[in-house]
Amino acid sequence: MHALAVDIDGTLTRSDGSLDPRVIEPLRTWPAPVVVATGKSLPYPVGLCEFIGMPVRIIAENGGAVYLADDDVLEFTGDRDRAQRVVEQYTDAGHSLGWESVDFVNRWRETELAVNIDQPLEPLREIATSEGMRVFDTGYAYHVTAPDVDKGTGLRTVATRLDVKPSSFAVIGDSENDAAMFEAAGVSYAVANADDTATAAADHVTEASYADGLLEALDAIGE
Ligand SMILES: O=C(O)COP(=O)(O)O
Numbered sequence: 001m002h003a004l005a006v007d008i009d010g011t012l013t014r015s016d017g018s019l020d021p022r023v024i025e026p027l028r029t030w031p032a033p034v035v036v037a038t039g040k041s042l043p044y045p046v047g048l049c050e051f052i053g054m055p056v057r058i059i060a061e062n063g064g065a066v067y068l069a070d071d072d073v074l075e076f077t078g079d080r081d082r083a084q085r086v087v088e089q090y091t092d093a094g095h096s097l098g099w100e101s102v103d104f105v106n107r108w109r110e111t112e113l114a115v116n117i118d119q120p121l122e123p124l125r126e127i128a129t130s131e132g133m134r135v136f137d138t139g140y141a142y143h144v145t146a147p148d149v150d151k152g153t154g155l156r157t158v159a160t161r162l163d164v165k166p167s168s169f170a171v172i173g174d175s176e177n178d179a180a181m182f183e184a185a186g187v188s189y190a191v192a193n194a195d196d197t198a199t200a201a202a203d204h205v206t207e208a209s210y211a212d213g214l215l216e217a218l219d220a221i222g223e
């Protein structure tokens with residue numbers, strides 16, 4: 001049976017962003033390791049694994065943070081200082097990160113920074129490029145992130161640490177921050193609501209959207 005790496009937003013969720021409770025049991029009882037791979041900061045996937053009731057195996061911050069309960073090691077890559085410089089130039093130019101004054105999106109973020117998608121993307125991309133960084137538009141946030149770190153590098157790290165091949169993973173996701181993980185895995189599924197980049201990178205595209213698409217992919221992977 002394939003190990004799994006699953007994205008959160010747009011993949012385990014319903015269209016309103018809430019977790020679809022039907023995903024809990026299949027993930028909890030999957031007969032091989034399950035990794036939650038997300039752009040969100042560490043506490044979100046840690047909490048998700050704990051509340052689902054499965055070992056904490058996570059790729060957070062688009063690959064910037066990797067933790068596996070198996071070896072109990074938390075590993076960071078990325079360039080938070082450079083992301084900070086990009087964001088400072090962006091705010092100096094009169095833009096805002098667009099979050100509430102208590103910013104839970106970036107508060108525990110250690111290797112990159114995220115901007116609200118209601119803010120202008122082009123100036124952010126321009127500044128990021130000039131600083132040697134890149135921006136992932138996940139449909140949920142704009143992530144200012146190091147160009148050599150992504151969920152694909154995260155999946156390779158996970159595979160090495162679990163002493164398996166990246167190709168032993170089946171992966172499911174919905175957006176451009178999942179594409180590198182799709183390339184690294186043995187088989188990849190984009191849910192029907194996925195963006196163009198994820199759809200083009202995936203081996204398969206489900207008929208159903210959001211968590212219904214995830215459940216459809218799990219059925220196919222488990223056959
Ligand atoms: O944090 C985001 O912007 C998206 O998160 P995801 O990678 O779990 O979809």
Ligand SMILES: [Mg+2]
Nearest residue numbers: 007009010174
């Ligand atoms: Mg997603």
